[in-house]
Amino acid sequence: MKNNTLDAGTSLTKFKVHDPQEELKKLALGILSLIGENPDRQGLLNTPKRFAKALGHLTSGHLTSTEELVGDAIFDEPSSELVLVRNIEFYSLCEHHMLPFFGKVHVAYIPNGKVIGLSKIPRIVDVFARRLQVQERLTHAIAAEIERLLNPKGVAVYMEASHLCMMMRGVEKQNSTTLTKATLGSYTSDQSLRAELISLLRN
Ligand SMILES: Nc1nc2c(ncn2[C@@H]2O[C@H](COP(=O)(O)OP(=O)(O)OP(=O)(O)O)[C@@H](O)[C@H]2O)c(=O)[nH]1
Ligand SMILES: [Zn+2]
Secondary structure (H helix, E strand, O other), X not given: OOOOOHHHHHHHHHOOOOOHHHHHHHHHHHHHHHOOOOOOOHHHOOHHHHHHHHHHHXXXXXXXXXXXXXXXXXXXXXXXXXXXXXXXXXXXXEOOOOOEEEEEEEEEEEOOOEEEOOOHHHHHHHHHHOOEEOHHHHHHHHHHHHHHHHOOOEEEEEXXXXXXXXXXXXXXXXXXXXXXXXXXXXXXXXXXXXXHHHHHHHO
16 A cells, blocks of 8 residues: 655655744744845734644645545445546645646546445645645646555546746746646547547537
8 A cells, every 4th residue: 555654754864853833933033034025024923823824734645644534435336437537626736836837637447346435535635735846746646646545547637737837937928728638447448438538528
């Protein structure tokens, strides 16, 4: 079984950080000074604490185990017909700039004797989105986790996102979105399954 806590645990040990929230507060205070702000002005007094809390939340996926959040919500079910959860909104941080990218993800699978509680699919999306990511890896990680948990006949994940690092700065393109997909099992081999999915997503 994959251990989702390994990455964060390893890096915390490496940098000997015992209280990440306190360390983040100190770093945020430094950032405020370095950008020319006065960290003692009233509006900023609690900002380091808020920043530490917000960043902790936005990267909490490093410390979350999907086993725990899925719990017992995997059920025996003989159906082998498509399950599709569409339009799951997500927010993530790009690992290059640590700026948000966000959009919608569609998750489909063909069961193979087991189904997962529907709410667990957006929860799995959030676990992987709340890490530093690139969109391609996030898309694939969601598909791979559904495959690992259910051993379905096939999985397909389609994601469309806007990257603030391409909008607020850098190339400054406001209307471009990025589409990524990850297919596993029968969704990779069977073109008609993909065609059915695409037609459902168009509706
Ligand atoms: N493939 C991929 N690239 C991403 C993602 N998020 C951000 N990037 C890109 O990561 C690249 C980093 O390129 P660099 O040249 O090192 O950074 P930069 O000078 O800030 O690049 P610009 O954004 O072009 O100004 C940029 O092209 C970003 O658009 C992602 O999810 N997937
Ligand atoms: Zn970026």
